[in-house]
Amino acid sequence: MTVTDDRPAAEIGKDRRRKEDRRLITGSSRYTDNIVLPGMLHLAMVRSPFAHAKITAIDTSEAKQASNVVAVYTAADLDESAGVLINAWPITPDQKAPVHAPLPADRVSFAGEIVAVVVARSAAAARDAAEMVDVDYDELPAALDLKDAVADKVLAHPDLGTNKSALWIFDSKEAGTGGDVEEAISAARSDGVVIEREFRQNRLIPAFMEPRSVVVDPTGEQLTMWSATQVPHIVRFALAATTGVPESKIRVIAPDVGGGFGGKLQVTPEEWLAWWIARQLHKPVKFTETRSESMMAAHHGRDQWQKLTLAATKEGKVTGLKVELTADLGSYVAIVGGGVPVLGAFMYNAIYKIPAYHFACQTVLTNKTWTDAYRGAGRPEATFAIERLMSDLADELGMDPFELREKNWIKHEEFPFTTVAGLEYDSGNYEAATASAKEFFGYDELRAEQARRRDSRDPVQLGIGISTFTEMCGLAPSRVLGSLDYGAGGWEHASVRMLATGKVEVVTGTSAHGQGHETAFSQIIADRLGVPFEDVEVLHGDTQVSVKGLDTYGSRSLVVGGEALVRAADKVVEKAKPVAAHLLEASVDDIEFSAGRFGVKGTDAGLSIQEVAGAVFSAHNLPDGMEPSIDAEATFDPINFNYPHGTHLCAVEVDTETGQIKMRKYTCVDDVGNIINPLIVEGQVHGGLAQGIAQALFEDAVFDERGTLVSGSFVDYLVPSAADLISFDAHHASTPATTNTLGTKGVGEAGTIASTPAVVNAVLDAVRQFGVKDIVMPCSPARVYAAIAAGRAVDTGSASEGADQ
Amino acid sequence: MTKIELTVDGSKVSDDVEPRMLLVQFLREKLGKTGTLIGCDTSNCGACTVHLDGHAVKSCNMLAVQADGSEVTTIEGLADTYDGGELHPMQAAFHECHALQCGFCTPGMIMRSVDLLGENPDPSEQEIREGLEGNLCRCTGYHNIVRAVQTAAAAGKGAQA
Numbered sequence: 015m016t017v018t019d020d021r022p023a024a025e026i027g028k029d030r031r032r033k034e035d036r037r038l039i040t041g042s043s044r045y046t047d048n049i050v051l052p053g054m055l056h057l058a059m060v061r062s063p064f065a066h067a068k069i070t071a072i073d074t075s076e077a078k079q080a081s082n083v084v085a086v087y088t089a090a091d092l093d094e095s096a097g098v099l100i101n102a103w104p105i106t107p108d109q110k111a112p113v114h115a116p117l118p119a120d121r122v123s124f125a126g127e128i129v130a131v132v133v134a135r136s137a138a139a140a141r142d143a144a145e146m147v148d149v150d151y152d153e154l155p156a157a158l159d160l161k162d163a164v165a166d167k168v169l170a171h172p173d174l175g176t177n178k179s180a181l182w183i184f185d186s187k188e189a190g191t192g193g194d195v196e197e198a199i200s201a202a203r204s205d206g207v208v209i210e211r212e213f214r215q216n217r218l219i220p221a222f223m224e225p226r227s228v229v230v231d232p233t234g235e236q237l238t239m240w241s242a243t244q245v246p247h248i249v250r251f252a253l254a255a256t257t258g259v260p261e262s263k264i265r266v267i268a269p270d271v272g273g274g275f276g277g278k279l280q281v282t283p284e285e286w287l288a289w290w291i292a293r294q295l296h297k298p299v300k301f302t303e304t305r306s307e308s309m310m311a312a313h314h315g316r317d318q319w320q321k322l323t324l325a326a327t328k329e330g331k332v333t334g335l336k337v338e339l340t341a342d343l344g345s346y347v348a349i350v351g352g353g354v355p356v357l358g359a360f361m362y363n364a365i366y367k368i369p370a371y372h373f374a375c376q377t378v379l380t381n382k383t384w385t386d387a388y389r390g391a392g393r394p395e396a397t398f399a400i401e402r403l404m405s406d407l408a409d410e411l412g413m414d415p416f417e418l419r420e421k422n423w424i425k426h427e428e429f430p431f432t433t434v435a436g437l438e439y440d441s442g443n444y445e446a447a448t449a450s451a452k453e454f455f456g457y458d459e460l461r462a463e464q465a466r467r468r469d470s471r472d473p474v475q476l477g478i479g480i481s482t483f484t485e486m487c488g489l490a491p492s493r494v495l496g497s498l499d500y501g502a503g504g505w506e507h508a509s510v511r512m513l514a515t516g517k518v519e520v521v522t523g524t525s526a527h528g529q530g531h532e533t534a535f536s537q538i539i540a541d542r543l544g545v546p547f548e549d550v551e552v553l554h555g556d557t558q559v560s561v562k563g564l565d566t567y568g569s570r571s572l573v574v575g576g577e578a579l580v581r582a583a584d585k586v587v588e589k590a591k592p593v594a595a596h597l598l599e600a601s602v603d604d605i606e607f608s609a610g611r612f613g614v615k616g617t618d619a620g621l622s623i624q625e626v627a628g629a630v631f632s633a634h635n636l637p638d639g640m641e642p643s644i645d646a647e648a649t650f651d652p653i654n655f656n657y658p659h660g661t662h663l664c665a666v667e668v669d670t671e672t673g674q675i676k677m678r679k680y681t682c683v684d685d686v687g688n689i690i691n692p693l694i695v696e697g698q699v700h701g702g703l704a705q706g707i708a709q710a711l712f713e714d715a716v717f718d719e720r721g722t723l724v725s726g727s728f729v730d731y732l733v734p735s736a737a738d739l740i741s742f743d744a745h746h747a748s749t750p751a752t753t754n755t756l757g758t759k760g761v762g763e764a765g766t767i768a769s770t771p772a773v774v775n776a777v778l779d780a781v782r783q784f785g786v787k788d789i790v791m792p793c794s795p796a797r798v799y800a801a802i803a804a805g806r807a808v809d810t811g812s813a814s815e816g817a818d819q
Numbered sequence: 820m821t822k823i824e825l826t827v828d829g830s831k832v833s834d835d836v837e838p839r840m841l842l843v844q845f846l847r848e849k850l851g852k853t854g855t856l857i858g859c860d861t862s863n864c865g866a867c868t869v870h871l872d873g874h875a876v877k878s879c880n881m882l883a884v885q886a887d888g889s890e891v892t893t894i895e896g897l898a899d900t901y902d903g904g905e906l907h908p909m910q911a912a913f914h915e916c917h918a919l920q921c922g923f924c925t926p927g928m929i930m931r932s933v934d935l936l937g938e939n940p941d942p943s944e945q946e947i948r949e950g951l952e953g954n955l956c957r958c959t960g961y962h963n964i965v966r967a968v969q970t971a972a973a974a975g976k977g978a979q980a
Contacts, residue, residue, distance in 0.1 A: 031914055038922030039910040039929060041854015041894035048853035138837075223858045223866060223923040223957050272856075272923030273957050305859035528921030528958050693917045697959060701920060704960030728863035728955065736948040736961040765960075 025537040025547055026756070029693040032533040033552075034526075037270075044269045046227035046242045047302040054229070055084055057288060057301040058140035060130035060147045061310070062122035065158065065381040065721020066170070067151035069120050069129060077132055077146040082139040085295065086147065087287075088130045089117040096290040097256030099281050099346070102248075102501035103353035105377070109180035111347040112171045112379070116286040122151070123170060123345035124381050125722050126310030131287050133299065156381035156721040160319060160342045163380045170345055170379040179343055179377040180352055184359050184435065186371040192434035193370035195325075198334025202325035206333065209324040209407050215395045216791045217317035217342070217715040218708075219309050219725075220388050221733050224272020226312055227302040228285045230292035236558075237293070238265045241285055244274040245565040246525055248349075248502075250557050252281045253289060268555040271527030275705065276387030278527065279567045280313055280349055309726045314715050315388020317342035318355065318395055324403045325370075330411050330418045334370035337362050337399065341377045344384035351386040352377050356498065357486075357568075358392030360435040364400045365444050365484045365659060366422040371434040381721050387567060389705050389766040393485045401481045401771035409782060415480050416448065423482065426749070437486060439657045440752040444482060447683045447747040451661035454745055455681035460665050468783065473671050476678070477780025479664040481772035487760035488656030489568030506570065507562040508578035509647035510539065510586050514631035516624030518543060518550045523563015524575035525555045529762065530694040531571060535579055537690055538756070542583040543623055544610020562649070569656070569760025572690065577754040578650035585646030590626045593644065596637040597621060597629055656751055658759035660684035662772040668780040673799025675711060675777060681743040682768065687751040687759035695761050699744045702765020708734050709766075710773035714792050732792075781805070823887040827852065828896025836883045842876075843867040845883035846893060854895040854926050858955070865954030868927035869893045875934035877927075877953070894926035897933070909933045909971045918967035920958035928954045932968045940975055942968070 037043055074086040092115070099114040117128055130147045134140035157163040157170040163177045170177050186192030202208045229240040237259060243249055246266040254261035271278065284301050292299045303311070318341045325334040341355040355375040363371055390397075404422075408415040424431045426443040433439060452458075457478070464476040489495075490504035507523040520539050524531060536550035553559050566575075587607050594612035595602040604615040613620035621629075626644065629635065633642035665678040680703065689695050712732040716725045725731040732738075750757025770791070777793050778786060785805030789797050820835040827850060834849055846852040846869070855878060858866030862880040869878045870892040878891075898907035906914065909929050919925040928951065935942065935950040942950060947968045948961070956964060 032917065034922070035914040035919060036900075036906075038919055038925050039894075039906065039913050040898075040900040041852070041926050043854065043856075043922055043926075045853075045856065045923065047857070048847075050851075138839075221957055223864065223921065223955065224856070225858065270922065272858075273921040275957070305861065305864070530920070697917050697920055697963060700960035700962040701958045702960075705957075727861045728859050729861050733955050733957065735953075735955060736951040736965065739948075739961055741944065741965065742960065742962050 025540040026690050028537065028691065030533055030537055030547065030691055032530050033536060034530060034532050045224055045272055046229055046240045046269055049229045049240055051229065051231055051298040054298040054300055055133050055135060055295065056137040056140045057291065057299055058132045058137070058144040059128045059284070059307065060132065060144045060149065061307070062125055062127045062129055064122060064151050064153050065125045066154040066156035067122050068154060069122060069149060070152055071150040072130055073148040074130060077143040080139070080143040080146060082135040083132060083143045084135065085133040086130060087291065089115065089119045092117055092290070095258050097253065097286050099283060099286065100252050100256060100349060101347040101352065103350045104499055105182045105352045105356055106180040109352060110174050110176065111179060112174060114346040116283040116290070124383055126307070126383060128283055128287070131291065133291055133295065158380060158382060158717055158721050160317070160340055160378060160380065164340050164376060164378045170381045177379045179347060179379055182356055182375045184373040186434045189436055191436045195334040195336045195370040195372040198325045198370040199323055199336060202333055206325060206327045207407065207410055209403055209410060211322045211403065211406065211788065213320045213322065213399060213402065214790050215316040215318040215320060215398070216709060216713070218315045218388055218713050219715050219731055220275045220277025220312065220315060221731065222273035222275055222277050225303045225305055225308045226278065226282065226284060228288045229298065229300045230288045231298040232292040232296055233298065236263055236265045238267065239285065239289060240267045240269055242271050242278060243268050244271065244278040244525055244527055244567055246555055246557055247523065247563045247565050249281055249285065257289060265558045268525050268527070274527045275389040276315060276391055276567060277312055279387050305728060306726050309731060310383060310723050313348050313384045313386040314344065315385060316395060317385055320395065320399050322399050322403060324407060326407055328411070330407065330413050330421050332366055332368050332422050335362060335368050337373045339375040341375055342382065342385055343377050343379050344382045345379060346384045348384045348386035351384060353500065354387055354392045356392065358396035360437050360486055361393050361396035362400050363434050364397060365424055365482055367424055368434050382717055383723065389702065390763045391568070393763065394706065394767045394770055397481065397483045397485065397767050398771045401483065402775065405480060405775045419482050438654060440654060441749045442484065442657060442659050442685060443747065443749045444659060447659065447685050448482060448661040450745060450747055451663050451681055451683040454683065454743055455663040455679060457663065474667050474669050475780040477666050477668060477776040477778065479772040479774065479776025479779055481662040481768045481775065483662065483768040484657055484659035485764060485767045486655040486657060487569035487763060488573035488652055489570045490655060491653055492651050502564065503651065504564065504574070505649050505651035506564055506575040506578045507647065507649045508575060508582045509645065510582045511645045512586060512627035512630070514628060516549065516627060518545055519553060520550060520579065521553045521560050522575050522579060523560050523565070524571040525563070525565045526571065527566065529566065529571060530691070534572065534690045534694055535576065538576060538579055539583055542580060543586065545623060569762040572758050573656045573751070573754055573760050574650060574652050576756060576758060578648050580755045581648035581650055582646045585648060586644050589644040589646060590623060592637050592640065593626050593630055594621050597635065652753065654753045656753065656759050658684065658686045658761060658764050660764060660768055662768040664772040664776040666773070666776040666780060668777060668798060670781070670802055673795035673797070673802065675793065675795065675798060677740050679743060680740065683745045683747050684761070684764055685747040685749055686761045686764065687748060688757040689746065689748070690758065695746070696744055698761045699765045700742055702763060703742055703769045704734060704739055706766040706769030707739065707773050710770045710791055710793060712738065712792050821884050823884055825886050825888060826890045828893055838882065838884055840883045841879055842881050842883050842886050843878035846878060852893050852895055855893045856923055856926060858923060863955065864924070865931060866924050866927040868930040868954065870930060870934065875931045894930060897929070907933070908974050912967040912971035912974065916963045916967040916970055918959060918963040924954060924956040928956060928964060932971065935968065936972055936975060941972060
């Protein structure tokens with residue numbers, strides 16, 4: 015760059031403060047529950063207290079007569095136009111899935127299921143009247159424990175004849191991507207090492223801060239739904255597909271949405287009921303759930319048993335991995351519920367060169383809250399399994415856990431690398447991220463401190479946990495989704511509109527709910543078109559504005575949606591070139607575009623993109639036959655997934671006398687390729703870490719023996735507070751992705767995927783010396799204490815039966 | 820119905836309310852102060868935090884009638900920010916430090932943070948973390964919220980010097 019270059023400083027890579035912030039920090043937000051419409055009615059749900067019961071009678075007469083009540087509906091009132099809740103990913107052709115009606119006809123299958131809806135002039139009146147609805151139930155035995163459920167001891171849906179929904183298998187020998195895992199295991203049994211483990215993936219609640227809310231306005235020509243959703247386009251499609259309203263008559267708006275984390279990637283009975291009732295009554299309606307309702311009835315995440323067999327040579331070379339999963343779907347197969355474990359199937363081999371791999375997952379119906387995507391969706395479970403196994407293998411062999419990992423991981427010069435699961439990783443540098451993480455962490459010093467504490471038998475022991483993760487994100491290549499029987503594609507859409515005043519409107523099909531798209535996408539367009547950051551307006555989340563899109567989940571917005579944006583912007587430039595040439599009286603071939611200016615090669619003549627936009631608006635002097643528009647759109651379908659990776663290191667102090675865990679340090683070096691906005695990336699990492707740490711230490715959705723969610727409020731479900739966490743030491747490394755123009759990788763889920771095993775490995779590293787091999791998550795002080803006590807008892811030979819469990 | 824009179828964001832208001840109406844419901848439903856948000860029903864999350872006579876309270880945890888005669892400040896009255904007016908230093912610090920993502924906890928978090936610095940103008944990181952324990956955030960992992968409060972505290976010291 016010379017001193018005469020008047021190029022504006024590059025926007026990409028700048029830590030721009032967010033455009034979104036002002037409305038949110040001044041209380042000018044527009045969340046769904048803030049919306050009030052003339053004549054609006056309010057809904058209250060009557061929910062089942064039983065996990066599984068026959069509905070024998072519902073008496074709504076008292077509620078109907080209550081003051082200000084407009085209507086009360088039960089399943090008997092619903093007709094076909096109420097639609098059904100769809101499962102968009104039947105993972106096998108013979109998958110068993112119960113029909114999911116917005117209200118069940120005569121049998122509830124989880125505690126919290128809606129059995130009646132009260133409509134009243136105020137939310138308070140609706141709730142009062144909901145108490146007056148008298149429902150008679152005959153309680154049925156409930157399928158609750160996952161292992162009992164897979165054995166069909168009690169049926170969650172008796173008419174299906176089994177709880178087993180689908181069995182999904184990948185085998186590297188069959189797929190031609192690797193060897194026979196059974197051979198690898200038997201070879202290791204005779205002359206090598208076999209690590210066999212069974213891990214529990216605790217059930218989690220997404221716990222977005224904004225409870226779900228929906229408003230439906232049936233007045234006018236188009237029916238409008240506002241919803242606290244991540245997926246307005248998918249909601250629109252599903253409403254059209256199941257309720258008989260033409261798609262063109264449906265407008266879905268996701269206004270400000272208060273977090274999602276996968277939890278708002280759903281089509282819900284609450285939305286469908288509001289939709290149907292508004293159409294019955296020809297009045298706008300609103301439903302906003304309470305937190306307790308949210309925890310009971312919005313989908314949960316994780317909840318798997320993982321049976322794992324890792325085969326290796328005595329020198330620490332991994333030779334095979336066998337994964338047998340049992341995954342709890344809850345009582346219905348949610349929109350992508352069955353597919354969540356399948357998203358993990360390709361990730362158990364992680365960053366390692368594993369020659370033989372077998373994965374089998376049995377999805378299972380139970381009488382609990384449905385499960386679906388929660389930040390990471392399948393990949394945190396896979397990463398937890400393999401990173402735990404690698405640390406356990408290192409321990410078994412007496413090897414340094416890094417040395418073992420490095421012996422098996424893909425070297426940076428080996429990319430692109432096709433894995434045993436059949437994916438092609440485009441880029442990465444595990445050596446660089448790891449070296450950097452160890453340095454920031456002070457790895458050697460902490461190891462020395464750990465040794466000192468061990469030697470002095472300090473009651474407070476130090477543990478160091480490692481997670482060298484990768485993940486697949488940027489959902490997703492449509493062809494791959496098709497081959498996995500997913501019901502939609504994975505492309506994304508964007509359009510760029512050059513306004514007459516020189517401002518730029520950008521429309522994205524992704525739907526932000528806290529990610530900062532308005533800021534990051536403005537930076538991309540500012541650079542691409544050479545316009546001021548402030549002049550770019552990013553529009554999203556309204557199907558009447560964002561006419562095409564597949565929304566936000568799976569860390570896809572930047573790597574898929576951002577690429578669509580780049581391509582649309584590049585089309586704008588190409589469309590503008592002939593106009594600039596015409597106005598500058600030059601040949602198109604001599605027009606160069608740089609930093610927002612169309613110049614003529616070898617001359618000083620030029621026009622800004624804003625000037626060209628103005629000329630196109632007036633259209634007084636355009637080339638013959640040219641359409642008076644330089645607006646452009648692009649739809650991008652990725653050819654591959656996207657593979658961020660990183661090295662996460664966690665140090666914890668474990669008080670061996672109380673089981674209390676204190677986090678000392680958390681360092682991570684994430685390789686998310688090129689970074690658009692480092693501030694936003696860091697924020698995503700921090701939040702991701704908090705959620706992954708929370709799975710390891712705090713959160714657990716617990717049902718009692720009758721199927722009641724006992725951790726059904728923030729009193730009992732331990733979303734960490736500021737006092738439960740520490741400041742994070744987060745850094746970046748960068749090997750650009752080769753599958754998108756900007757070289758970016760997804761970051762939304764990385765922190766969550768990586769951190770859970772880092773934390774649990776740290777806890778175990780502190781207490782392995784007492785004979786502890788596993789602690790079930792969340793690693794509460796009680797569990798840690800019990801594990802230490804049990805381990806010590808075994809060590810001293812005084813173990814009572816079952817003490818090593 | 821009970822008649823109440825109070826000052827909200829500098830304006831005198833009076834209304835007849837049901838005795839069971841929560842302060843947060845009064846603010847949102849009667850006054851349209853939708854900047855104050857409801858995130859739970861057990862007073863754990865703090866999204867509804869406002870100032871009552873200068874101190875942070877969870878407006879879901881008191882009745883509107885209990886606020887009779889009081890002065891309430893919500894996020895909308897913290898600073899005169901309409902038409903690009905200057906932000907309160909805590910709002911500015913949240914913006915500067917990227918201390919919010921989805922923004923749902925933010926009004927309550929800011930109101931609590933302002934009160935926290937009122938009680939302790941120079942808190943340690945641990946004091947900030949413990950001081951914010953009653954306000955949940957699901958997006959940020961609190962890292963940048965803590966930075967924001969530290970930034971506002973430093974700015975406050977600078978202003979006094």
